[in-house]
Amino acid sequence: MAANMAENVLAGDSLPAIEKLQRAYEDIRGQMAQVIVGQERVIEQLLIALFSRGHCLLEGVPGLAKTLMISTLARSLSMSFSRIQFTPDLMPSDITGSDVFEEDRSTGKRQPRFIDGPLFYNVVLADEINRTPPKTQAALLEAMQERQVTVGRVRHLLPDPFFVLATQNPIEQEGTYALPEAQQDRFLFKVLVEYPSFRDEFEIARRTTSIQTDDVHPVLTGEEILSIQKLVRQVPVTDHVIEYALALVRQTRIGEPGVPQFVADQLSWGAGPRAVQSLLLGGKARALLNGRGFVSTEDIAALAAPVLRHRIVTNFSAESEGITTDMVIARLVAETPSKEGELTRDPRFQKIFAA
Secondary structure (H helix, E strand, C coil): CHHHHHHHHCCCCHHHHHHHHHHHHHHHHHHHHCCCCCCHHHHHHHHHHHHCCCCEEEECCCCCCHHHHHHHHHHCEECCEEEEECCCCCCHHHHHEEEEEEECCCCCCEEEEEEECCCCCCEEEEECHHHCCHHHHHHHHHHHHHCEEEECCEEEECCCCCEEEEEECCCCCCCCCCCCHHHHCCCCEEEECCCCCHHHHHHHHHHHCCCCCCCCCCCEEHHHHHHHHHHHHHCCCCHHHHHHHHHHHHCCCCCCCCCCHHHHHHEEECCCHHHHHHHHHHHHHHHHHCCCCCCCHHHHHHCHHHHHCCCCEECHHHHHCCCCHHHHHHHHHHHCCCCHHHHHHCHHHHHHHHC
């Protein structure tokens, strides 16, 4: 009944907007399919992050078309696009911009003028973010969080919408600067780009070794994306879905009431409140993409891995046994009841809700 009530909230003027969003989503996927083979899950999570007004961190070995995927997504959106290749010698001013002094010919005085850097675009590809020093990483992460940059004592607002897609290589660590967990927390999702299936790789090999042309057209403008982001915020969430999201996140916190023993044995650090916010915002966007005006626990469970995998830390014991954060998350989802009555009656979760 709660779901039906929530659905009715968006059943009026917003219904055409939901249908338009679904069509735009399918159109974007169709445009990207001209260039990208497979990776439907990755593309879906990228678009959910975009519509949720969040940023994405993509991780995958070289050669999986991470950069191509992001640049193709940018081509399917009628927005400005910038690619920044992060290197060890990249300075904060190289991405934020800097002040230059120009002489006023009428007065002979020199006046400062700000020249903006490559962050002043709607879609920014931060390629190999873990190859640049922490000072430059911090400049990017300030822009992501505050949607502005500070040069000297002057703040400069970034364009809206503003969407950062960062990539990193998980296997080549020489000359890299790992993102601290507190900085990774600024990313709505951490998306894993995996090897393609046999059929997908067959098609990749066929396409890339012959003459191929693509005709990618923009599908959405910046104004339309801002409208979608506003629509996502309007999607209602029942108390039960919020409790389910809280249950998943609070179970990762060592030493808190109701935490399962396997979490205490395998994690050294849990997720903070931003994880709950990310689950709910992502769940709202996912619901709209599936034509629903309400969020279900299935939406939350489907996004648990990209939301939590960079917000929890496994301990040495778990790492020595080959246990990954994704394994911990999958077990949490499997052992957390999704039905309202089962969740609230469980003695362990009653401890979590009472804390």
